[in-house]
Amino acid sequence: MTFLRSAFLTAGLVTLVSFSASAQAPASIDVATLGPQIGDQVADFRLQDQAGITLTRNSIMGPNGALLVFSRSMDWCPYCKTQVIDLQHRLPELNAAGLGLAVITYDPPAVMADFAARRGITFSLLSDPGSVTIGAYGLLNTTVEAASSNFGIPFPGTLVLDRDGVVTDRFFEQAYQERTTVSSMMLTLGTNRPPVTASRITTDHLQVTTYVSDEVVAPGSLFSVVFDVSPRERMHVYAPGAENYKVIGLTLDPDPLLVTRPLNYPMSEMYFFEPLNERVPVFESAFRLTQLMNISAAREHRTALANRESFTITGTLDYQACDDRVCFNPQSVPVSYVVQLRSLDTERANVQSTGDAR
Amino acid sequence: MPRLTLSLTLVAVVTAYGTVATQSTSTNIVREVRTTISDNDFATGQALIDDYLATYGVTPEMIAALSWLARGTYAAGQFDQAAQYSVDTYDLAVAALETRRLEDDSNLESALGAAIETDALVRAARGDRSSAVYFLERAMETYQDSPIHKRLQKNIHLLSLANQPAPAIVAPEHLGPSAQTLEELKGKVVLLFFWAHWCPDCKAQVPAIAAALNRYQSQGLRVVAPTQRFGYITSGLDASPNDELRHIAQVFEDSYSALSDQSVPISDVNHKRYGVSTTPTLVLVDREGIVRLYRPGNMSEDDLDAAIRELL
Numbered sequence: 001m002t003f004l005r006s007a008f009l010t011a012g013l014v015t016l017v018s019f020s021a022s023a024q025a026p027a028s029i030d031v032a033t034l035g036p037q038i039g040d041q042v043a044d045f046r047l048q049d050q051a052g053i054t055l056t057r058n059s060i061m062g063p064n065g066a067l068l069v070f071s072r073s074m075d076w077c078p079y080c081k082t083q084v085i086d087l088q089h090r091l092p093e094l095n096a097a098g099l100g101l102a103v104i105t106y107d108p109p110a111v112m113a114d115f116a117a118r119r120g121i122t123f124s125l126l127s128d129p130g131s132v133t134i135g136a137y138g139l140l141n142t143t144v145e146a147a148s149s150n151f152g153i154p155f156p157g158t159l160v161l162d163r164d165g166v167v168t169d170r171f172f173e174q175a176y177q178e179r180t181t182v183s184s185m186m187l188t189l190g191t192n193r194p195p196v197t198a199s200r201i202t203t204d205h206l207q208v209t210t211y212v213s214d215e216v217v218a219p220g221s222l223f224s225v226v227f228d229v230s231p232r233e234r235m236h237v238y239a240p241g242a243e244n245y246k247v248i249g250l251t252l253d254p255d256p257l258l259v260t261r262p263l264n265y266p267m268s269e270m271y272f273f274e275p276l277n278e279r280v281p282v283f284e285s286a287f288r289l290t291q292l293m294n295i296s297a298a299r300e301h302r303t304a305l306a307n308r309e310s311f312t313i314t315g316t317l318d319y320q321a322c323d324d325r326v327c328f329n330p331q332s333v334p335v336s337y338v339v340q341l342r343s344l345d346t347e348r349a350n351v352q353s354t355g356d357a358r
Numbered sequence: 359m360p361r362l363t364l365s366l367t368l369v370a371v372v373t374a375y376g377t378v379a380t381q382s383t384s385t386n387i388v389r390e391v392r393t394t395i396s397d398n399d400f401a402t403g404q405a406l407i408d409d410y411l412a413t414y415g416v417t418p419e420m421i422a423a424l425s426w427l428a429r430g431t432y433a434a435g436q437f438d439q440a441a442q443y444s445v446d447t448y449d450l451a452v453a454a455l456e457t458r459r460l461e462d463d464s465n466l467e468s469a470l471g472a473a474i475e476t477d478a479l480v481r482a483a484r485g486d487r488s489s490a491v492y493f494l495e496r497a498m499e500t501y502q503d504s505p506i507h508k509r510l511q512k513n514i515h516l517l518s519l520a521n522q523p524a525p526a527i528v529a530p531e532h533l534g535p536s537a538q539t540l541e542e543l544k545g546k547v548v549l550l551f552f553w554a555h556w557c558p559d560c561k562a563q564v565p566a567i568a569a570a571l572n573r574y575q576s577q578g579l580r581v582v583a584p585t586q587r588f589g590y591i592t593s594g595l596d597a598s599p600n601d602e603l604r605h606i607a608q609v610f611e612d613s614y615s616a617l618s619d620q621s622v623p624i625s626d627v628n629h630k631r632y633g634v635s636t637t638p639t640l641v642l643v644d645r646e647g648i649v650r651l652y653r654p655g656n657m658s659e660d661d662l663d664a665a666i667r668e669l670l
Contacts, residue, residue: 202442204481204489234496238594245556246594275562320556320594326492326636326655327557330588 031155031172035070035139041166042068042159045133047104047126050112055102055124057165064098065162067185070139070154071105072176074115074125078344079297080105080156081115082218083179085345088121089216090182097191099160106131106152110351118347160189177220177297183213184224187290194228199335205235205321205328212313212337218344219305220297222261225250225337227289227317234323236282239268245280245320246330250291252315257301261292295341305341313337388465391423395430400439403427418465421450425469428476432483441480447473460504471506475513482517487633488552490517492654518652524548524643525631527582529623531603533610537621540647543580547669550641551583551617552629555591555602555609557637559656566659568616570666577670578645581620584628644669 036042044057060066069087071080084103087094094101102124105112112125126133131152134140139154157172158180169189171180186192198211206229213224227250231237238245250263266288268281295311313336320330387410394403404427410420428443451470460467474497481490491514498510519525527550529537540548551567553560571581591597591605603624610622628634632641634654642651642665651665 200442202438202445204441204477204486204493207445242593244558244592246590249594273558273562276558278558280558318594322557322559325559326638327554327559328489329554329635329637330556330590 029143029155031157031174034155034172035137035157036159036167036170038167038170041164042161043133043136044165045104045126045128045136047128047133048109049102049124049126050109050116050121052109053124055126057161060100060102060124061161061163062095062098062100063163065160065168066100066102067094068159068161069101069103069156070134070137070158071103071156072141072153073105073111073150074103074107075111075349077153078346079177079179079218079220081119081345081347082221082342084115084121084125085119085342086179086181086214086218086221088119088123091123093182093186097186097189102126104128104133104154106134106154107349108351111349114349114351118350119345158185160185173222175220175297178222178294179220180222180292181214181217181224184222184290184292187213187224187226194226201317201333201335203331203333204232205331206231206237206319208317208333210317210335210337212339214339216340216342217295217311218342219295219301220344221342222292222294223339225291225293225313225335228286229283229289230286231284231321235321236269236271236284236323237319237321239281239283240265241268241281246318248283248289248317248319250289250315250335251318251332252291252293252313255313257296257304257311258313259294259296264290264292295339308341310338310340313339387419387423388426391426395426398430398434400427400431400434400436403430416450416454418454418463418469421447421454421469422465424450425472425476429472432476432479437480437483440476444473444477444480448477460501460506467505470501471509474506474510478513478517481635482633485630485633486635487517487519488636488639488652488654490633491652492636495655519632519641519649520652522649524550524641524647524649527584527623527631528625528627529621531624533607533622533624534619535621537582537623538580540643543582543643544647545645546578546580547574547645547666548643549579549581549666550632550643551581552632552634552637552639552641553583553585553614554588554637555585555606556588560638561613563638563640563656564614564616566657566662569659570662571617571620573663574666574670579666579670581617582623583614583617583620584623584625586624586626586629642666642669 042057046054046056048054074081074084087101104126106128108129109127112127115121116125128134131140134154141153141155144151144153155172156176157170159167160169162168171185183192194209195211198209201208201210209228211226213226214221217223237248240247252260269284271280271282273280315335317333317335321328387406390406391403394406407420407423424443425447428440428447431443432440447469451466451473454466460470478490478494481493494510494514498507501507524540527537527540567581571579585606587599587602589596591602597605636654638656640653640657641649644650650669
């Protein structure tokens, strides 16, 4: 009995810890399945922006569609406000890509107007009183108590829409602190350009242009380290699934303040090595690797990050290359990147709001 | 390992210019850049090329000037920069050759030859002798009947170990029978077969070596098959020295069984002494202990047979 109780308590604790770690999104809710999926056409809406202008799904569109960002609050949510400031910085790139932009929250128009004025936000911040649109899109955060002043917030995330309102991509994160930066989204959408600060690495086997997607990031901003790799003439490197070879990969020096996702690989090609009748997944033509990461937004790291102005990311690009006749010794190429740290926007609205600070 | 951050001006140029401008120019960019190189002032040399590009675009003269930056930085021991300039020169020269012939343009001939030569020299300077020789041999195939062929051949002679005394082979650890030293093997013809556990081409080389052994062992042919640890095993997983040794033994048993009676010294010293950064690399040592063949990459059974017969 004692054992059983102990086991039960442990299980309960795990659940609580799990709930706490992901805060609003306990393990039972998978944000990837929430709301409109790729290929779905989203519903129309009629919402007022910070200037009192009513906008619809069609009116936010640029020539190539729009980003529709669901956010928690422009009053009390520092991650949300910081993301919107990032969006404002990246507005020229979005315009150049022909993408419109609008953010939806449950805040009243006065909160939106206050935030837009304080932070110089020029694109549409749409108020969704009663969270009607948020609910209609299936994104209402149902883990918030109905009696809470925070009730009505969405699970935060971004829908990429074409001009017909059809979802072409979506960026939703399990942890409420995490937001994919515009640059990282552009990478996924294939509309980015390497910055002038990109490093060019030449080895005997590869030409690599590498860069970090964002020069300035806040804790929780999901940014990317990018490798545009061109194998030199006749050369190939090994792709995931190659059993007996060193697969090309990025080894980052461990840092408790840096949270990383698995390295993202494109589709590989199949290399047939006739003498051994062997088929191996490789990369032979130009390809891109992206490593998504963020500076920790965990409470326990706030002090460590408080006085930091920049953050250096170091590691190695590891690979093994062969051509049709010879294999080259495995290589380890050092890489490093510096990002400037942007503080989270913790300033509250100067007008009456609805929610609690978080 | 080369690592370089450059102004991306040139990258953009390499990307943007599919063809090379045909108009002649009044400036002598080659001479001007060479002057800066004689002062080891590569930044000014680069600036001159940037200015020239802005006015005239890519021309054979500009490519030749760039090749001088490759040579100059190599001579100054700036290997990363030299490698980058070599690759840039090579790419521009190859693009230019889409619309003209190498033999018709001395600037392009000079630039292309220098780019390949400098790339090889940088590899050799970094200890990658086999990679340097292999790179030159592949370039010789590509430019077989061209004016730069002799230049490439000269560099192979320069960088290969051929006609030099064979460096000693050490065997602090080994698979198979105890390794005899090359000194002890004097009087025999020795084929050194440098291989790696992750190397498919090495496995493919085994039948030709086994055939040669079968044919010529009685006439004094011996095979020594040095290998080394690389720090990982199957699937690229990091491995302890003991685990990797076990893995090497397993790979040898599975894929090199035809050579199971031959000695396999295990040490990175041998690879360094022979400059082996590519596998397989085949080295033939004559009865006097002189290297007679230094061949990165696979050899066919016929080619290997012929090379051995010359020494028996």
